[in-house]
Amino acid sequence: MLTIRDLHVSVQDKPILKGVDLEIDAGQVHAIMGPNGSGKSTLAQVLAGHGGYQVTRGDILLDGRSILEVSPEERARAGIFLSFQYPVEIPGVANSYFLKTALNAVRRGRGEEELDSIAFLALAREKLDVVGMDPRFLSRAVNEGFSGGEKKRNEIFQMALLEPRLAILDETDSGLDIDALKAVANGINALRSPDRAFILITHYQRLLDYVVPDKVYVLANGRIVRSGGRELAQELEKRGYGWLEAAA
């Protein structure tokens, strides 16, 4: 589904990613771990199409086609979803209005009919249930004044609503209490299917107990320095990254 080939990315001429290769097929869950500042969020943002990063070399292919020139909204309509490490607050824009606009844009992209307000609300309530969110969050401004955990739940709620084919979750498990972590895992597992793929960026083994990855990578200093099965995550939990960074 997604192929990342020799990806080099700079921010303001400062190289961050220095040749990343990754291949993920439909139905799979891959986890990316790695020390702070190693470039995990950079990779996630570049996949979603953030214009502030320059791809200086390499390519990103979705279903065999390069998406480097594709706008963020077109990527979303093609089924890419990014759960932000730091969800953005948007004062004055109601969550429900924003999500209805987004969902209908994505549905149009998939060739589906748009939903009217009533159908949207019914669907939204159903998805809120999956992540254990109060319907009152629909009428609040997008992420404004949400607690850290509420913001993360809101990201998973949006994912549940938009039903992406490829979901990239950037530290969605950070800062969550046990219940919220379960709710997030629940949201992911509810969506898992043979035609969807997930990239989980995380610092902790915990989430991977609920959502078992097919593959684990370690990103350090802009490169993937190690890959393995789920046992790699357990090893990292015990030993940290020092031994890998020294090797890299």
Added chain:
Amino acid sequence: MNVRSNSRVLEGRTYGAGVLTARAPVAAQALPEWLGALKSSALGTFEAAGFPSPRDEAWRFTDISDIVSGPFVPQEVARSPVSSGALAAARRLLAERLQDLDETARLVFVDGAFQAALSRFSPKRDDVVACSIDQALSRHPQRVRAALGSDPHDGFQALNTVLFQSGAFVHLAGPRPAEGAGRPVIHLVHVATERAVPLAFHPRTLVVADPGTSSLVIETYLGADGARYLVNGLSQVTVGAGAHVAHVVLQEESRAGYHLQALEIRLDAGARFSSHSVALGGHRSRLDIAATLEQDGAEVALQGVYVARGRRQMDHHTVVTHVGRHTSSRQVYRGVLDDRATAVFDGMIHVAPGAQKTDARQSVRNLLLSGDAVVHAQPRLEINADDVQCAHGATIGQLDPEALFYLQSRGVGQEEARRLLVQGFAGESIQTLPHPPLRRLVEHRIRSLLEAHEGETS
């Protein structure tokens, strides 16, 4: 003020010249003697003060040369009745722009003249008087006289006093509305149609709220596409002890229309007043608000939202004077500027000696969507008491690129995402609008304004 430049204006074949001929219609109207005297005295004031000059601090950024030298002719309701064509145009505009806002009364003025046929009062209730000033002059002359007050000192306001021929008189009689009747909503609608000669209108609005009453007064100004005219309005609101008046100006003048309006508020003890200015149209528009909190415990809240595109200029000037003790004022203005538009905000908070426990706040935020748009924001404080709390802030910003990316990453197209963010920015101010049907109307008008492609150059 410069008298010489002023007399030059008055000598030319100008709007000023039209003003001089104003004595004739004033004399021709069958006015009560006291009103004739007030108008004569105002004419004297205008001749002495003249139009504001660019050297006037308060008019530094408002270029009125088009108005002073412009071709606007004072409208004379009596001599040129509104044609059936103009009425039909007004009807169309009303149908297109204003749905039913669930008003207690709606008074419609077309090209300055009151139109009973377009107005409505439902249901009849005896705690509300809403009629044209002419009607009020014959029914309650003393109330009108008190509400008009004395001769204003500013040139444009004096001109309004000289030349106003009609307007609205609203009296909220207290203390309690009849059982089951909610807060009355009075809607005053002024429509300008396209005329062969550019007209100048001087609508006067008088609102008198008796002690203990609560009401909403909306003034809407609409202009037909292509209409070129000047509105020089003066609205005076008297809020009795413990009464609450919410006042809205919805300004949707035509692209070539000029809108000048002064809003004067007098507040008794414990009275509350809130003003909402929604400026969306006009070539040049300016609202001057002066609120004096003379009695203890009075409160004002002034808020505004303006969306300026093309080459429009929109001004808001506020002077809030705290005199009584324990008075408070809140000002929140949000502006969106695109293309080559200009906005001016000049807000003066004046705390008089002895106005202890004053609490005054002011915040102005402008969103610039184009590098060619210009904002002049001048918050000013003048504090002559020691036990007060005053805060003000003015910011100018652009759309947040991270917020834009967030919306786009959810599939929302770039144009739509920008519009959502702009609406969200303005929305913080729209949310404070009273009366849900009005709020929906304003949301809708702002959305269609943002969606419209501005092909204009003027």
